[in-house]
Amino acid sequence: MVLAFLSFYLWQSASSPVVVTSEEDRMTEVVLSAMPQLLERWQEGDREGKFKKTSWACGNLPFSPHVAPAFLKCQPRYLECWAKGEAGVPGFLSVTLGDTKYEVRLRKSFPEGHLQWVTRSELGRADLPIAGALVDVEVKGLGHWPMILEDTCRDTYLPERIYSYGARPERDTRPVEMMWDNIGRKIFIDKFLVSKADVELWRKKPAPSNELALPAIDLTVKEQEAYCAWRGARRMEAALFDAATMTPADLSRPTPEFIVKPWLPWTRDRRGTFFEKALQNPDWKPTATDCSLAFVAGCEKVATYQPHHTDNVAWSGIFQVLGGEAEIFRNPIEPDHVVRLSSRRLPANDDGHQLGRRVGRAIAAGFRCYREVFP
Amino acid sequence: MKWLLLLMPLYAMAEEGDDWTKRWFTVSEVVERHEGYENNESIKKPEGTWQLLYGVIRTEDAPVGLMKDCLWVKVPSDHDGELRIIPVNPSKTCAKTWEEKAAIELRGLKSIQSLQEGSEAKLWLTLASGRVLAWKTRFINKVNERTPVLYDSSARSRSYPGAFFFAPNSDITGAKARDLIGEITDEYPKNLCSFKDGTCQRCRWGIYKVATDYFCGVDHCGEKNQPACLRGVRWQRTRDEFSCRTDDSYIYCGPGLRVECEGERAICR
Numbered sequence: 001m002v003l004a005f006l007s008f009y010l011w012q013s014a015s016s017p018v019v020v021t022s023e024e025d026r027m028t029e030v031v032l033s034a035m036p037q038l039l040e041r042w043q044e045g046d047r048e049g050k051f052k053k054t055s056w057a058c059g060n061l062p063f064s065p066h067v068a069p070a071f072l073k074c075q076p077r078y079l080e081c082w083a084k085g086e087a088g089v090p091g092f093l094s095v096t097l098g099d100t101k102y103e104v105r106l107r108k109s110f111p112e113g114h115l116q117w118v119t120r121s122e123l124g125r126a127d128l129p130i131a132g133a134l135v136d137v138e139v140k141g142l143g144h145w146p147m148i149l150e151d152t153c154r155d156t157y158l159p160e161r162i163y164s165y166g167a168r169p170e171r172d173t174r175p176v177e178m179m180w181d182n183i184g185r186k187i188f189i190d191k192f193l194v195s196k197a198d199v200e201l202w203r204k205k206p207a208p209s210n211e212l213a214l215p216a217i218d219l220t221v222k223e224q225e226a227y228c229a230w231r232g233a234r235r236m237e238a239a240l241f242d243a244a245t246m247t248p249a250d251l252s253r254p255t256p257e258f259i260v261k262p263w264l265p266w267t268r269d270r271r272g273t274f275f276e277k278a279l280q281n282p283d284w285k286p287t288a289t290d291c292s293l294a295f296v297a298g299c300e301k302v303a304t305y306q307p308h309h310t311d312n313v314a315w316s317g318i319f320q321v322l323g324g325e326a327e328i329f330r331n332p333i334e335p336d337h338v339v340r341l342s343s344r345r346l347p348a349n350d351d352g353h354q355l356g357r358r359v360g361r362a363i364a365a366g367f368r369c370y371r372e373v374f375p
Numbered sequence: 376m377k378w379l380l381l382l383m384p385l386y387a388m389a390e391e392g393d394d395w396t397k398r399w400f401t402v403s404e405v406v407e408r409h410e411g412y413e414n415n416e417s418i419k420k421p422e423g424t425w426q427l428l429y430g431v432i433r434t435e436d437a438p439v440g441l442m443k444d445c446l447w448v449k450v451p452s453d454h455d456g457e458l459r460i461i462p463v464n465p466s467k468t469c470a471k472t473w474e475e476k477a478a479i480e481l482r483g484l485k486s487i488q489s490l491q492e493g494s495e496a497k498l499w500l501t502l503a504s505g506r507v508l509a510w511k512t513r514f515i516n517k518v519n520e521r522t523p524v525l526y527d528s529s530a531r532s533r534s535y536p537g538a539f540f541f542a543p544n545s546d547i548t549g550a551k552a553r554d555l556i557g558e559i560t561d562e563y564p565k566n567l568c569s570f571k572d573g574t575c576q577r578c579r580w581g582i583y584k585v586a587t588d589y590f591c592g593v594d595h596c597g598e599k600n601q602p603a604c605l606r607g608v609r610w611q612r613t614r615d616e617f618s619c620r621t622d623d624s625y626i627y628c629g630p631g632l633r634v635e636c637e638g639e640r641a642i643c644r
Contacts, residue, residue: 024543024544027543027544028543032535035535035538038538039535039536039537039538042537043537109547120555121555121579121580124554124555124579125434125441125554125555126441126554126555126573126576126577127401127403127432127434127441127516128539129530129531129539130529130530132539134547136547143543143544144543144544145540145541145543145544146540146541146545146546146547147538147539147540147541148538148539148541149537149538150530150537150538150539151530152528152530152536152537153528154528154529154530155528155529156525156526156527156528157523157524157525157526157527157528157529159524159525162607162609178606178627180605180606180607180610181606181607181608181609181610182607183607183608183609184608185605186523186529188523188527188528188529225593226559229559229580229581229593230580232580232581233581234581234593234594255609316525317525317526332596332597332598332604332627332628332629333597333627333629333630334630335629335630371529371581372581372582372583373529374570374575374582374584374589375570
C-alpha cells in the first residue's frame with residue numbers, strides 16, 4: 001500500500017512542477033493585488049476632496065489655504081495622514097482573493113511613523129529610485145513587505161525639439177536670442193517650484209506647518225544646487241524655462257526653420273487677456289479667475305496664493321510660470337539675467353509679465369530643478 | 376520511515392528553487408543575454424560546454440547594494456548537465472566566470488530549458504530520475520526601457536510602475552550602502568565615469584557630459600574653467616563625433632569667455 005502510494009506520488013511529481021505555497025506567497029499575492037489602489041492613493045492624493053477646513057483632522061498636515069490638490073500628490077505628509085486614518089477616508093485597502101477578504105495597511109515601522117522619505121543619494125544604492133516614500137506594507141497574520149513608492153509626480157518631459165532662448169523682440173527692444181536644441185537628450189523639468197515641504201525633507205528640519213506648500217525662497221544658490229543634486233537633478237536653466245513655456249507653433253514639427261515666440265504661456269495672442277485689460281483700464285482689478293492664471297500684485301485682495309494651482313500651466317506640463325513668487329535660474333547665456341521678472345510683486349499692467357523677461361535679482365525668489373537622464 | 380527519507384531530496388530541490396526565487400526577487404536588469412538559444416527550447420548544443428544564459432543585476436540590503444549574478448549552464452551530453460549561479464562584481468562581465476564560487480549549484484541534469492521574457496524568468500530542469508523541476512521568478516523591479524513622451528515623468532518604468540520592492544518580510548535597517556561615488560564639491564575634470572563599466576550608474580550627485588565623456592557631479596557648463604555648454608546637434612557642421620578642434624559650432628560659453636580645446640573637450644576660459 002505504501003509502495004503504491006509512493007509510486008503514485010513520485011509519478012505525479014515527475015510530471016508536474018513543484019509548487020510551493022506559504023504565508024509569504026499568499027502575502028505577496030495580496031499586496032500585489034492591492035498595489036494599484038496603493039499607487040493611486042500615493043499618486044492622486046486626496047482625490048475625494050477631504051482636505052477642507054471644517055472636517056480635516058490631520059495634525060501632521062494641518063489645513064492651510066495655500067494648499068491646492070496637486071500639493072497632496074506624492075506628498076509624504078498626506079500619506080502619513082491617510083495611514084493614520086486621519087485623511088477622511090479609510091486608512092487601509094481592501095483586497096479579496098478567493099473567498100477571503102484582506103486589509104492591507106502601512107505598518108508603523110519608522111521613527112517618523114508609517115513612512116520615511118528616502119533618496120538614492122542618501123541610501124547609497126545605485127539601483128534605487130531617485131526619491132520616494134519608503135513604506136512597509138502589511139497584511140495582518142501573513143507578513144509585511146517594504147517598498148519605495150517613487151516620486152512620480154515631480155517632473156515632466158521636455159520633448160526633443162529646436163527651441164529659442166530669450167524674450168520675443170519688440171519694436172524697441174532687441175533681447176539676446178539663441179536657437180538651440182535638445183535632440184538626443186532626455187530632460188525632465190520640475191512641474192512646480194520647490195516647496196518648503198520639499199526642503200524640509202532635505203534639511204530634516206520642520207517647516208512652519210501653514211507654509212508647507214509655499215515656495216522655498218530662502219535658499220542661497222549653493223543650497224539650491226545642493227538640494228537639486230540631492231535629488232539627482234540640477235538647478236533650472238533659463239533656456240529650458242523658455243523652451244518649456246513658449247508654446248511651439250506646430251507641435252508636430254520639432255525642427256522648424258524659425259520660431260515665433262508668444263508673450264504668454266497659454267495663448268499666442270495677448271489681446272483679450274487680463275494683462276491687456278489692465279493696460280487699457282487704470283481702474284482694472286484682478287478677479288479670482290485671473291489670479292489663478294497668474295498671481296499678480298493685487299491678487300492677494302481677492303484670492304489666496306496657491307503655488308500648486310494647476311490653471312497656471314505651460315504647454316510642456318510645468319506650472320506656475322507667470323506671477324506668484326519670482327523664480328531664479330542658472331543662466332550661462334546671460335549670467336546677469338537670472339530672475340523671472342513676472343511675479344506677485346508686479347501689477348498686471350506691467351509689461352514685465354512676459355515670457356523670457358528676466359532681471360539680475362529679486363527680493364525673494366523660488367527655484368525648481370531639472371534632471372537629464374542618460375542612457 | 377524509509378519513504379520519508381525518499382521524500383527529503385524532493386524538498387531539498389524545492390528549497391533550491393526557493394533560494395533562486397528569493398535571490399532573484401530584486402533583479403532590476405537582465406544583461407549579457409545569450410542570443411543563440413530560443414525561449415522554451417531545450418539547450419542541446421554545444422554539448423558538454425559551459426554557456427552563459429544571461430546575467431542579472433540584483434541587489435542585497437545595505438551595505439552591499441548592487442550585485443551581479445551570472446547564470447551558467449553546462450549543456451547536457453553523455454555527461455549530465457549542470458547549472459550554476461555565480462555572483463560577480465557588477466562592474467565586471469560574466470565572461471569565463473563559470474569556475475568561480477557558485478551561490479547556487481545543481482548537477483545531474485538531463486535537460487535544461489530556459490525562458491526569460493519581460494519580467495519573468497523560468498527554468499525547467501530534468502533530473503536523472505526523470506523528475507522535472509520548474510523554477511520561476513518574477514523580476515518585480517525590472518526596468519522597462521521606454522521612449523518618453525510629453526507629460527512623462529522621469530521615474531523609471533518598472534513591472535509595477537511607481538513602486539520599488541525590497542524582499543518580502545525583510546527588515547530595512549537604514550544602513551547605507553557604499554555603491555555610489557563622488558562628492559558634491561567635486562568639479563570638472565574630477566570623476567570621469569563610464570556607462571560601460573557601470574561607474575556612471577553609480578554617480579551620487581548626477582552626471583554631465585563633456586564631448587564624448589561623462590563625469591559624476593554637478594554641471595556648471597559655460598562658466599569659467601568649466602566645459603562649454605551644448606547648443607545642440609542641429610548646429611554641428613560636421614557629421615563626425617564631436618571634436619573641439621574640428622568643429623566647435625554646437626557648443627557655447629558665457630559672455631566674455633572663449634572656447635579652448637583640451638584634446639577633444641571644449642573648456643570655457
